[in-house]
Amino acid sequence: xxxxxxxxxxxxxxxxxxxxxxxxxxxxxxxxxxxxxxxxxxxxxxxxxxxxxxxxxxxxxxxxxxxxxxxxxxxxxxxxxxxxxxxxxxxxxxxxxxxxxxxxxxxxxxxxxxxxxxxxxxxxxxxxxxxxxxxxxxxxxxxxxxxxxxxxxxxxxxxxxxxxxxxxxxxxxxxxxxxxxxxxxxxxxxxxxxxxxxxxxxxxxxxxxxxxxxxxxxxxxxxxxxxxxxxxxxxxxxxxxxxxxxxxxxxxxxxxxxxxxxxxxxxxxxxxxxxxxxxxxxxxxxxxx
Amino acid sequence: xxxxxxxxxxxxxxxxxxxxxxxxxxxxxxxxxxxxxxxxxxxxxxxxxxxxxxxxxxxxxxxxxxxxxxxxxxxxxxxxxxxxxxxxxxxxxxxxxxxxxxxxxxxxxxxxxxxxxxxxxxxxxxxxxxxxxxxxxxxxxxxxxxxxxxxxxxxxxxxxxxxxxxxxxxxxxxxxxxxxxxxxxxxxxxxxxxxxxxxxxxxxxxxxxxxxxxxxxxxxxxxxxxxxxxxxxxxxxxxxxxxxxxxxxxxxxxxxxxxxxxxxxxxxxxxxxxxxxxxxxxxxxxxxxxxxxxxxxxxxxxxxxxxxxxxxxxxxxxxxxxxxxxxxxxxxxxxxxxxxxxxxxxxxxxxxxxxxxxxxxxxxxxxxxxxxxxxxxxxxxxxxxxxxxxxxxxxxxxxxxxxxxxxxx
Numbered sequence: 287x288x289x290x291x292x293x294x295x296x297x298x299x300x301x302x303x304x305x306x307x308x309x310x311x312x313x314x315x316x317x318x319x320x321x322x323x324x325x326x327x328x329x330x331x332x333x334x335x336x337x338x339x340x341x342x343x344x345x346x347x348x349x350x351x352x353x354x355x356x357x358x359x360x361x362x363x364x365x366x367x368x369x370x371x372x373x374x375x376x377x378x379x380x381x382x383x384x385x386x387x388x389x390x391x392x393x394x395x396x397x398x399x400x401x402x403x404x405x406x407x408x409x410x411x412x413x414x415x416x417x418x419x420x421x422x423x424x425x426x427x428x429x430x431x432x433x434x435x436x437x438x439x440x441x442x443x444x445x446x447x448x449x450x451x452x453x454x455x456x457x458x459x460x461x462x463x464x465x466x467x468x469x470x471x472x473x474x475x476x477x478x479x480x481x482x483x484x485x486x487x488x489x490x491x492x493x494x495x496x497x498x499x500x501x502x503x504x505x506x507x508x509x510x511x512x513x514x515x516x517x518x519x520x521x522x523x524x525x526x527x528x529x530x531x532x533x534x535x536x537x538x539x540x541x542x543x544x545x546x547x548x549x550x551x552x553x554x555x556x557x558x559x560x561x562x563x564x565x566x567x568x569x570x571x572x573x574x575x
Numbered sequence: 576x577x578x579x580x581x582x583x584x585x586x587x588x589x590x591x592x593x594x595x596x597x598x599x600x601x602x603x604x605x606x607x608x609x610x611x612x613x614x615x616x617x618x619x620x621x622x623x624x625x626x627x628x629x630x631x632x633x634x635x636x637x638x639x640x641x642x643x644x645x646x647x648x649x650x651x652x653x654x655x656x657x658x659x660x661x662x663x664x665x666x667x668x669x670x671x672x673x674x675x676x677x678x679x680x681x682x683x684x685x686x687x688x689x690x691x692x693x694x695x696x697x698x699x700x701x702x703x704x705x706x707x708x709x710x711x712x713x714x715x716x717x718x719x720x721x722x723x724x725x726x727x728x729x730x731x732x733x734x735x736x737x738x739x740x741x742x743x744x745x746x747x748x749x750x751x752x753x754x755x756x757x758x759x760x761x762x763x764x765x766x767x768x769x770x771x772x773x774x775x776x777x778x779x780x781x782x783x784x785x786x787x788x789x790x791x792x793x794x795x796x797x798x799x800x801x802x803x804x805x806x807x808x809x810x811x812x813x814x815x816x817x818x819x820x821x822x823x824x825x826x827x828x829x830x831x832x833x834x835x836x837x838x839x840x841x842x843x844x845x846x847x848x849x850x851x852x853x854x855x856x857x858x859x860x861x862x863x864x865x866x867x868x869x870x871x872x873x874x875x876x877x878x879x880x881x882x883x884x885x886x887x888x889x890x891x892x893x894x895x896x897x898x899x900x901x902x903x904x905x906x907x908x909x910x911x912x913x914x915x916x917x918x919x920x921x922x923x924x925x926x927x928x929x930x931x932x933x934x935x936x937x938x939x940x941x942x943x944x945x946x947x948x949x950x951x952x953x954x955x956x957x958x959x960x961x962x963x964x965x966x967x968x969x970x971x972x973x974x975x976x977x978x979x980x981x982x983x984x
Contacts, residue, residue, distance in 0.1 A: 324928065333929065339921050356585075358920075377922025404709055 306390045306418040307443040314370070317489060318393030321371025322401055327489045330523060330530075331373050331437065334465070337521065337530045338436055338541065339377045342463050345517070345543050346432065349461075357382030365430040365455060367419055368438035372398030372412065378434070379411040386430070392416040419451045426455045436465040439504070440497050449511050459548045462513060465521065465541040469498035472537045487525055501536050513544040585919065588721055589678070589687040590713075607755045607864040608667040609782060609790045611769070611898035616905035617663060620673070624680070628673035629665060635783045636660040639768040641852060644956070644971065645775065645818075646964045651971050662769070662898070664782045664790065692716040696726070696739045699882060710926070711882050725926040727884050727911070729904075732873055734889035740880055746873035746892070749953070751777050752800035753870055753895055756791045757861040758815070763787050770854040771896070772819055773956040778896045779818045781854060789855070791815065792895055800867045811865070812857050819854050832968070870894055872950050874943065878935040882926035886911055890938075893946050894953045903942055910938050 320327045347358055354360045360382030366375045369387030371394055379385045379402075389395055395416040402408045415422065433452050442448045452462055467473055474495045481487045505515045521539040523530050612620075612634075620626040638661055643650035653661060678685055697712035713721045728736025737744060758781070760766070766783040777794035784790050793803070793815070803811060873892035878885050887904030911934050918930040955967050 335923065336921065336929075339923075343920075343922075376924070380922035380924075381920075 306420075307441060310441045311391050313489075313491060314391045315393055318371070318391065318397050321373060321394070321397050328371070328373065329528060330487050331370075333528050334436075334521075334523075334530050335374065335377055337532060338374065338463075338465055339381075341519075341541060341543075342378065342432070342434065343381060345463075346461065354382060359383035362431045363429065364432040364434060365426075367433060367435045367452070368441070369398060369414065370394050372401055372414065374434060374436055375412050375414075376402060376408060379408045383411070383432075385412045387412060387414045388417045388419065388422060389414075390416065390418045419448060419455075423451050423454050428455065428457050430455055430460060431457055432461045432463065434463045436463070437467075439464055439466045439499055440493060442497075445499065445504075446507055446511070449507050449513070453512050453546055456546045458546060460546045462508075462544045462546065463541070464504065464544075465539065466504070467493065467498045467539050468537055469495065469500045470537045473498055476538060481525075485525055487523070501540055501542065504542060508542075508544045512547045514547065515542060515544045517541075517543040585684065585925075587685045588723070589685060590691045590693060590715070591687055591689050604861055604864075605757045605784050605788055605790065606666045606668050607757050607790065607861075607866055609664055609755075609784070610667055610670070610901040611782060612663040612665050612670075613899075613902040613905075614660065614662065615909075616902045619905050619909045620670075623677055625670075625673040625677045628676050629669055632669045632672060634663050634665040634669065635766070635785060636663050637767050637769045637783055639852075640771070641768060641854075642771045642773070642971075644773050644964070644968060645821075646968070664769070664784060666784075688715070693735070696736070698740070723882075723926075724924060725882055725884065725915075727886060728889045729885075729887050730889050732871070732888040732892040734885065736883065737875055737885055737889050740883050742880065742883075742885065743876045744873055745876065746871060748869065748871040749894065750796060751794050751870045751894075752797050752867045754791070754793045754795065754800050754803050754865065754867045756811075756866070757784070757864040758789050758791050758812075758857045759859040759861070760787050760789060760855045761858040762855070764855055766855065768852065768854075769898075770819070772854075774818060775956075775958065778956065779815070780896075780898075781819070781857075782898075789857075791860075793818070794870060794895060797869070804865050804867055808860050808862070811860055815857050820856070836968070872946065874946055878938060879928065879931035881928055884911060884931055884934065891942050891946055893949050896953055896956075897945075897949045899945060899949065903945065906941065907938050910934055 317327055323329075324332045343358060346362060347353065352361070358381050359378060362383045364375075364378055364383045364385045366372075366378070366385055366387040369375050369389050372387055375385045375387040375398065387395075387398060389398070395414045398414045402412050402414075433456055435448075435452070439445055439448065456462065467477055477488075477498070478493060478495055482490045482492065501518050505518070508515055518536060519541050520533040520536040521530055521541055522533040523539065617626055620629060638659075640653040640661060641650060642653075678687055692715065693713050694716050695712075695714040697714075699709045699711060710722045710724055711726045713723065713726065715721070726736065728734050728740070730736055732746075763786045766786050766789065769780065769782050771778055771780040774795075776796055776799055779793040779795075780791070782790045782792065793800075795803070803814060806814070871892055872894060875885055875890045878890050886907035888900065890907065891903060893900050893903065914930045914934045915925060918925060918927070923930060955963060958964070
């Protein structure tokens with residue numbers, strides 16, 4: 287009997303909501319071995335590193351006072367959610383961070399593990415796990431300094447659950463980096479019609495316009511779940527040169543940096559009560575896994 | 576790269592075929608292998624701390640370069656307006672010693688394997704799903720094995736790395752050899768001018784080493800080169816002096832045409848004609864300093880491949896008439912180091928084509944025009960045919976008079 291009712295103190299959310307969409311999983315399974323072909327199906331993601339890695343690196347450096355030459359991110363624990371074949375985990379690992387990469391598709395994890403195994407330095411710094419975000423929440427409460435969810439939120443089934451889980455595994459004042467695609471007419475034309483059907487920049491069927499997330503909605507969800515949004519920047523892909531750059535407008539792709547609220551909010555000058563800590567177990571706890 | 580801040584965590588191996596060369600002070604006699612170092616190259620050497628060592632050993636700065644034709648009076652003079660140094664003549668051994676000292680300073684990151692030779696390279700297979708290592712494997716003659724994410728081929732114009740990587744090389748052997756020697760001048764002088772005269776057989780250049788010594792670089796036919804090497808010292812010195820001073824290649828026609836053009840130019844641009852200085856005369860040659868080596872031109876069709884990059888003479892080979900060979904190589908170094916440093920700071924895999932291609936594009940754009948121009952000059956000046964002499968005479972005079980073109984050169 288006891289084994290059926292695993293009551294844990296900190297499990298505020300029922301797991302009948304999963305943020306993983308099984309249809310999405312199947313799509314990625316088919317292409318699991320193509321991750322590391324720099325000129326293949328995932329070429330655009332490879333070249334996205336040229337702007338997303340400096341974005342993450344520079345944001346984190348500007349917030350910290352220690353700087354280790356040669357290993358700028360050393361000592362930082364990063365969770366790469368939806369890491370795929372490890373395209374983003376590896377550069378972050380090379381910059382000194384301890385990276386945990388999770389992805390629900392087992393084949394992706396296998397590819398990622400194999401690719402990192404040849405580099406003795408990376409093999410130690412990066413750990414991959416085939417898992418969804420919810421599955422690691424229990425054992426990883428407030429474990430990570432940084433969460434990176436790049437090109438992921440447009441594939442999740444329940445965005446709010448996803449964000450809440452991010453908040454749980456993130457340390458107070460930790461950073462959350464998201465890159466995703468806006469839901470606009472332009473993103474339908476360029477992101478789906480041109481990118482997938484006409485130019486084949488993205489494998490066909492990868493994205494569903496319905497699941498694209500406008501930055502306003504993402505910001506709303508973040509702010510109402512204990513995050514404060516610090517940066518929103520538009521990104522643009524040039525298919526001719528195969529390169530990415532920043533742009534003013536967020537009508538296509540965009541990146542977000544948000545900070546989780548601190549454990550102790552600064553003493554308010556007017557003496558109002560601090561906000562409720564979202565770590566408190568809610569009344570719905572107790573459903574078995 | 577060893578001194579780059581973003582490389583603190585990386586390991587670099589340097590395979591050097593020669594012995595370790597480090598000098599605390601130079602021997603009295605000068606080596607016959609010298610290079611003309613441009614200010615840009617000096618900046619590169621300064622950035623890794625080697626230039627100070629060069630200065631403390633031995634070098635000669637020159638302020639002026641006079642280039643003229645054997646078939647006419649045409650002449651062009653290069654000098655910087657602000658009387659800055661135009662370049663430096665430095666013995667190759669001095670540069671090696673300076674670099675060795677700086678390599679010692681980063682010995683924890685850079686390991687130098689002296690007197691080593693790679694006997695086999697194993698390239699990574701393009702497909703990433705294989706079980707074999709995706710890195711380059713290098714096997715040395717002594718049996719040791721190294722593996723690396725990026726192999727940089729800096730092994731000269733007969734590059735083994737280039738051949739093994741199956742990168743095509745467009746090359747052409749000139750029917751010329753360069754004769755080098757260390758010369759002693761008849762009288763001490765400031766000696767801060769580099770002299771070059773285009774003879775029909777090839778350019779002869781005198782590069783200053785000190786107030787009393789200069790280095791000779793004489794590009795000429797293979798036959799003439801062996802003659803020069805085998806003749807006795809007095810005849811050798813006489814040949815050099817007559818090469819610089821004799822006017823036997825002049826013809827009245829060219830002289831008159833040239834003089835006409837010159838007066839026309841001085842009418843249009845009064846400051847356009849400079850005073851011709853006379854080169855120093857040579858008194859003696861250092862025993863045993865005469866040597867010759869064949870010349871050619873070459874250019875690799877690709878500078879990079881997955882996990883491989885070529886720099887210096889391995890990528891391009893040029894005629895010494897412009898004194899640019901080593902400076903092109905230093906330019907490659909500065910460019911590649913810049914791109915690798917940025918890639919390291921981005922956490923990229925150093926052997927990735929993405930940034931290697933940026934290096935290739937940047938350098939090919941720069942190098943190809945210079946190599947082509949040098950080749951054209953070499954061919955243009957190899958003839959005594961009147962029309963071409965006239966063309967180059969007027970061209971040289973015009974270029975001398977027009978500052979914008981001179982500055983670009």
